[in-house]
Amino acid sequence: MLTCREVSRSLTLQTEAPPTLYRQLQIRLHLLICHNCRRNRRQLQALNALLASETQTTDHAPSLPEPAKARLRAKLEAVNKD
Amino acid sequence: MMSQQALLWLEEHGDMLYAYALRRLGDAHQAEEAVQNTLLAALENASGYAGRASVSTWLVGILKYKIIDQIREQQRWHAPISQDEIEQSVGEDDLFSADGHWAHEPVEWSDPAQLLDRKQLQQRLERCLARLPRRMAQLIWLRQLQDEPAELVCQSLGISQANLYQLLLRARQTLRVCLSEGGQHAHLS
Structure with a gap:
């Protein structure tokens, strides 16, 4: 029987280290009887979904500070002169 | 022109x-x-x-x-995890007792009376990311922006798989715990 620590490790690093079929079965058995690990899994899945939609997000706040904008303008104008 | x-x-x-x-x-x-x-x-x-x-x-x-x-x-990816990074994040030793059981059981992200919409969760997540040690937050973004096998990530960052896993595990579990706490902090003590 896997410990909660082992199950959590597998679930947290699922993308990088996909569990073997046997391991998946062990995890599934553990999840059947452990509500804490089920909650951990649910929250990790929700975190992934949140991060995925956050990656798509573009907005304008905070805006580019004026000094930085001026530096960028100067850099781009310099390209023209080359 | x-x-x-x-x-x-x-x-x-x-x-x-x-x-x-x-x-x-x-x-x-x-x-x-x-x-x-x-x-x-x-x-x-x-x-x-x-x-x-x-x-x-x-x-x-x-x-x-x-x-x-x-x-x-x-980032100085090859640098070992610092004491600050450990203190500002949550690891397996914080979450589990010696026998491998939960020492700090996962708690719901919100009480049932307070339904969080997506926007509120998103704001919480941003606060949590801002509070995460920068190296860990950047690693989270790196994984989001580019879907690469772990071996390639290790190669391009010049770190061992054990280090990559340790950083990612801490980053993700810290965010999970932080979201439970309304984005306030992620300390378990």
Whole structure:
């Protein structure tokens, strides 16, 4: 029987280290009887979904500070002169 | 004449690009550099812009690669996890007791009376990311922006698999715990 620590490790690093079929079965058995690990899994899945939609997000706040904008303008104008 | 084009991009999309980069890099200087690299690359490849996507989508596409480059190059990835990083994040030893059982059981992200909508969760997540040690937050973004096998990530960052796993595990579990606490803090003591 896997410990909660082992199950959590597998679930947290699922993308990088996909569990073997046997391991998946062990995890599934553990999840059947452990509500804490089920909650951990649910929250990790929700975190992934949140991060995925956050990656798509573009907005304008905070805006580019004026000094930085001026530096960028100067850099781009310099390209023209080359 | 080409440079005029880039100045126009800067005026029209500079704020959006900067906000995007700042959120992922967590540093104003790095964000400015990413915007600069993006506009210079866009200028060089202006002929590659076929008009299929909107200009802003095209620019964000370039920016993503510039952010990935910067995350790879600018962090001291090979440095061992510092005491500060350990204190500001949650690891397996914090979450589990010696016998492998939960020492700090997962708690719901909100009480049932308080239904969180997506926007509120998103705001919480941003607070939690801002509080995460920068290296861990950047690693989270790196994984989000580029779906690469772990071995390649280790290669490009020059770190061992054990280190990658340790950083990722701490980063993700810290965010999970932080979201339970309303984005306040992620300390378990």
